[in-house]
Amino acid sequence: MKKIIILTILTGATIFACKTASGGKNEIVVMLQPKSDTQVSGSATFVEKGGVVTFEANMKGLTPGEHAIHIHEKADCSAPDASSAGGHWNPTFKKHGKWGSAEYHKGDIGNFTADANGNGTIKFSTNEWCIGCGDATKDIIGKGLIVHKGTDDFTTQPTGNAGGRVACAGIIK
Numbered sequence: 001m002k003k004i005i006i007l008t009i010l011t012g013a014t015i016f017a018c019k020t021a022s023g024g025k026n027e028i029v030v031m032l033q034p035k036s037d038t039q040v041s042g043s044a045t046f047v048e049k050g051g052v053v054t055f056e057a058n059m060k061g062l063t064p065g066e067h068a069i070h071i072h073e074k075a076d077c078s079a080p081d082a083s084s085a086g087g088h089w090n091p092t093f094k095k096h097g098k099w100g101s102a103e104y105h106k107g108d109i110g111n112f113t114a115d116a117n118g119n120g121t122i123k124f125s126t127n128e129w130c131i132g133c134g135d136a137t138k139d140i141i142g143k144g145l146i147v148h149k150g151t152d153d154f155t156t157q158p159t160g161n162a163g164g165r166v167a168c169a170g171i172i173k
């Protein structure tokens with residue numbers, strides 16, 4: 001019995017070592033669920049490599065045109081209007097704005113365009129996020145990904161006046 005337990009521990013340690021050795025790549029995939037009586041759905045992938053997180057989202061069921069997408073404070077998508085996800089994720093206590101400008105929230109990804117068929121995609125990379133590093137100013141785990149009905153004007157505080165929440169995903173492993 002004792003031998004079996006030791007073997008299990010050793011095997012677990014080996015698996016962990018292999019995972020760490022494979023270039024330190026860290027990945028999470030989340031599914032966007034429709035909110036506010038819409039048909040918006042999709043998936044998003046976050047991949048961390050070499051201190052940079054690359055985010056890509058693919059969505060369908062949108063109204064054609066520009067839509068805002070942000071990371072919000074909580075991974076809670078339970079409310080029909082996704083209000084349960086809270087406000088924009090803002091661990092550094094900045095004003096809402098356009099990413100890369102003087103002030104912006106860590107969740108201010110920005111806008112993307114949905115085509116005439118309602119399909120949209122966005123890709124974004126940053127070294128200001130991490131996946132599970134535990135640094136509260138960088139860690140996206142436990143936050144919520146929100147797609148909006150409208151466009152972020154990058155000016156209105158603290159929301160960008162992006163309108164209702166049409167899709168939501170909890171960023172949880």
Ligand SMILES: [Cu+2]
Nearest residue numbers: 069070146148
């Ligand atoms: Cu938002």
Ligand SMILES: [Zn+2]
Nearest residue numbers: 088096105108
């Ligand atoms: Zn914001």
